[in-house]
Amino acid sequence: MIELRAPIHEDLVQPLEDFFCELTRSSWMLFHEGPGKPNFVMGYFDTQEQAEEAWGFLRKKFKHLPETFDSIQLEDKDWKEAYKEHLKPWNYENLHWVPSWMRETYPVPAGDAVIWFDAGLAFGTGDHPTTRLCIIRLIDFLKNHPAATTKVVDAGCGSGILGLSAVQLGCQSVAGFDRDPESVRVSENNRVENNISDKNISFYHAGLEEGFKLTGTADVVLANIISDVLCIYADELIQSIKPGGILVLSGILNKEQETVRDFFYAKCQESWEKVEVDGRMMGEWSDVVLFRI
Template sequence: MIKISTKIRDALSDPLEDHFCEFVRSNWGIEKIDDKSPTTLFGYFDSPEDAAAEYAELRKAFPALPEKYGVEGVNDADWQNEYKKYLKPWSCGPLHWVPVWMRGEYAVPAGAKALYFDAGMAFGTGDHPTTRLCAMELIDALAENPAKKSVIDAGCGSGILAISARMLGAGKVFGFDRDPEAVRVSLENAEFNSIPKGEIEFAHSGIEGALAGRKADIVLANIISDVLCIYADNLAAAVKTGGKLVLSGILAAENGEVKECFLERCPRAKSARAAVMGDWSSLVIEMGE
């Protein structure tokens, strides 16, 4: 295993993070210790050849990146724990998302609930604006009679949203992902929170297969815009009458395009509203009959 790194301009940090968020897994990370320190792009790879190929592809998308980078060897233990430096607790409403190794040292406010997780390096920190936007909508949707409502988490990643739904009291929760590693991590995170087996169903599946014959009151899809539009019919069909389809993973500049796509292809859509956080946005569509 090797680590490559290079100093980059601060202005590249946000665009790069947004770019990495578009992928289920990413070998890349960005580090900035404080306001006075430089911003560093780093990545972990199996070989120098893999690193060179990946960096060349990244420079095609971001030509302003430096031509050269540093290389150092790392042992597996260091690599497995490196990502933990970037996982921090975050909160929204009554829920606090806390890295599992901070259990016991993080002070959960009275009346709040803690969801302990280990997203793993492959699935990012879990606190990206797209996740936060979904979490906000989920909390709002489950504010009343949560036990009577069902939730589907499409593209569940580390399972954070599906587990949040269950902890908020949702009666039935189903999460799926096309990456088998995501399902494994999701099940592990459910265990961290002492959720009995069977209370959340996780499946390794694509969108068409997972949603065939399924319906829920709330369908969450934190997936990039292109994929959302490709599967607009499947996602909309999975929402019960009177339910909500919560779409995220949408760049704010693309929200209008995604909204138009779904309203054109979903005659059941009664209304659609957007929320924006930084460069990212969500779209909530309420479904009629």
Template sequence: MILLSCQVSEDLADLLEQYFCELEHSPWMLIRMEEETYFRLVGYFDNHPQAEKDWRYLRSRFTVLPEITEKKEVDEESWINRYRESFRPWSCRGLHWIPLWMRDTVDVPVGEAVIFIEPGLAFGTGDHPTTRLCTYRMLDFIDSRNGEISDCSVVDAGTGSGILALSAARLGFGSVFGFDIDPNAIQVCAKNLTLNQLEGQVKYRQGGVEDCLKGKRVDLVLANIESDILCRNSSELIEAIKPGGVLVLGGIFSCDIDSVFGHFLGSGEQLGIRFTIDCREEGDWWDLALRSLV
């Protein structure tokens, strides 16, 4: 296995992160260096020709990328250890996400919700701002119902590793459904479902928005998907929420927030569905929360 690596600025890391999130699979990862203001871009490849081909293509997309500063052959154990460096535990308001390899080293207060995660190649480990933004909204929804959510339903659209759906089940939602167009993501979801002993509490399906939301009306939709896909499926997403329900749109880069906001506002008007709408930001990423009016 071949490792390529170089140092990148925080601004460049934001652009690369957006690009990587739009890929079905990527050999690249960004590792934030502790107590530093820069990131390390790391890629792993099966052989030298593939490494050189991918690097040339990435540099054609991002011409400001510096020269590779590290290029070497590594064994599988080294690759796994470096891969794991990019994931850290995360906690918010009594919900904890812990990488599987850290389950014996992280203390969690008794009675609080824990999800252990083995992300594999799927997107969505809690280490990304868009996943966290969706989680804040889910916790807000729970607070708005005074914790009474056993009869509430939630859909995790673009589920990735399944972490949002798993969290919803652990927190007590009565009906939880997640889907992703990537078959590899659904395989990872199934493993994480078993890992967290939540079999029977979450249903996963491979497919896109149009197919998987057809005929569904739920209390909460968490759609952590790229902006163009959100806009392309705006009608299906809006119509999937019950009166009084909430649609959360994640995966919106800062430069796209105005266009996505306007698009969904227009879609709501065309459908004759009234809702309030607000947004939040974390770094260069934004979300939108649409609350359907009864």
């Protein structure tokens, strides 16, 4: 494993973060040691050639990146240990997201729901605020609606973590789709790893333009996708919600929240009889939730 590392100007941090968030399987991460210290972009690749090719690709998009980078050969063991160090269990109320290497040691309280996830998944190991914002909304919804009859769609499913969690929370009709075939494969693997029946969840290879034709409408649609894409497919997203249901949009930067909120609120008012809207923030990320009354 090659670790690529290059210092970057702080003006590039946000655009790079936005760009990496768009990628389904990102080999990149940003690193900042603390106030007054430099920012770094880091990437992980199997070979030096792949690292060079990926750097060339990134420099085409971000012309102010330095021409060269440092690379370090990591032992597989170091890489896995570093990854384990980075990923920690997380829980919200009765749902736990736990790395699979902690299966033997993590105590899941009786009656609680758990998703075990492995290293090297597509986007969605549960450590990103945008994923957490989505699942918190589903858990809140299920406080007032019976899970067994709540239909959930995970739009842009990545690793499948949101849809699979919905099943573990008791939802019996769940579907997910992603425009990236690798994400669909990873979601299926995670379904099997978590002993979840394919009777409760189906994953499809589809984009937002046709995904809801395959899944049908839902009580809860979770869409953690960058805001530009959410806005392009606003009509499809809005039409996917059953009366009484909620549309949960995440993947929104705090500075974009108001714009996305106003945009969707106006469109929902046109399509639905009555709508309420809410937004939360976590770190620099936000959600926008539209309630179809």
